[in-house]
Amino acid sequence: MTISDSFRPFLRALATGVAAFAVASTAFAHALPTARDPAPDAEVAAPTQVTMRFSEPLEPAFSKIVVSDAAGRQISAGASAVDADDRKAMHVALTPSLAPGRYSVHWNAVATDGHRTQGDYGFIVK
Template identity: 50%
Template sequence: MNQLNYRWYRCLAPLAAFIATVAFTSSAFAHAMPQKEVPAPTTTVAAPQQVSITFDDPLEPAFSTLTLTNAKGQRVTKNKSQVAADNHKLMTLVLPALSPGRYTAHWAAVALDGHRTHGEYSFRVK
């Protein structure tokens, strides 16, 4: 390698490494994760009218879902969850009147860039 090419390599190699690091880091953090759940996990509450989850990244409404099951694992509503039109980080599920007991919210979130995450959490109704 001649002296001129070596100098260019020494200048461009760190730049290429930086660009690769930024690209990897941004893709690693592109997964939408819950920031706030209402009702909150592991709490005991009066029967809520809805379950809502606020995520840290905007969601793709067509592919993101929120469902609720009772202690027997049965789905408690036929309603579909909604991603708010004015806030794509907020997903809600309107609920029927809930009986006392343990409920589990199951969510699947697809970020606008296509990355999918999912999870669940439980709460109790008095």
């Protein structure tokens, strides 16, 4: 059985539309965490920094990590930064010698295409 000549333009248009949708959906991806150190709910020795990797390159001016203790006090030693050599990585230094307890990480990530994501997780210092 052959496809009639009148049906071929429809198939071409359908294939073009599917291809355009696939390209557009990858172009508008959101930056989501792919790795976190310390990991969510991990029990660790006092870390010196928090590092996160994302699925998409980040816009440094609008992306940040803030770490706080159980009382809500910020314990980041300074501003977070997107890695200049790897724009999918962001880190923040922590104050030295964290006391045992639970700490919260709040992050905002803005992909280079402008889409914003955010989230929270915690880790425990032994």
